[in-house]
Amino acid sequence: MSTRYTQSFDFERLKQGKTKTKKRYSKSDSVKILEQLALDKLKLRYPNNPYLPKLVYSDATSNALTKCVIDYIELKGHHAERINSTGRQIDNRKTSIDVLGNQRTIGSVKWIKSSGKVGTADISSTIKGRSVKIEIKCEATGDNKQSKGQIDYQKQIEAAGGIYLIVRNFNQFYEWLNDFVKS
Numbered sequence: 001m002s003t004r005y006t007q008s009f010d011f012e013r014l015k016q017g018k019t020k021t022k023k024r025y026s027k028s029d030s031v032k033i034l035e036q037l038a039l040d041k042l043k044l045r046y047p048n049n050p051y052l053p054k055l056v057y058s059d060a061t062s063n064a065l066t067k068c069v070i071d072y073i074e075l076k077g078h079h080a081e082r083i084n085s086t087g088r089q090i091d092n093r094k095t096s097i098d099v100l101g102n103q104r105t106i107g108s109v110k111w112i113k114s115s116g117k118v119g120t121a122d123i124s125s126t127i128k129g130r131s132v133k134i135e136i137k138c139e140a141t142g143d144n145k146q147s148k149g150q151i152d153y154q155k156q157i158e159a160a161g162g163i164y165l166i167v168r169n170f171n172q173f174y175e176w177l178n179d180f181v182k183s
Contacts, residue, residue, distance in 0.1 A: 030174035059170040062138040080125035119149025131162040
């Protein structure tokens with residue numbers, strides 16, 4: 001009498017990659033309006049060029065959202081600039097090759113703190129003569145918490161009479177700016 005062993009194979013263990021699928025990005029109407037405004041500006045700047053590049057904007061990442069906000073402010077005739085608040089890296093490493101051909105690295109890398117304020121906003125702008133500081137917290141990337149330094153900076157700006165915004169998507173900023181300019 002032969003006994004035959006049958007086991008069901010666990011195919012779940014073979015699945016590779018992420019188990020959660022990302023939601024597909026679709027542009028909001030406000031991003032499409034921004035693209036059209038940028039294209040119209042290019043047409044005014046280069047009226048004799050029929051082959052203008054297609055401008056692509058997105059608010060799916062923090063960097064892309066920052067670019068959307070800055071470009072929209074400037075296209076509307078106001079001033080905006082990105083604030084770089086990271087320190088800088090100093091590389092004191094020296095690499096040498098010995099007689100046998102082995103490569104050796106001696107030294108270290110160190111960071112120097114930024115000279116700016118802790119918690120400074122990502123974008124500094126002037127709209128209708130008012131100072132507006134904008135912090136980018138992109139909802140598509142899950143970046144949604146302010147640090148303690150950013151909260152303290154927000155309180156300082158608001159106490160001084162400035163405007164401090166936390167932008168999570170471009171549509172939110174688009175509506176805020178249009179309402180602010182009308183008032």
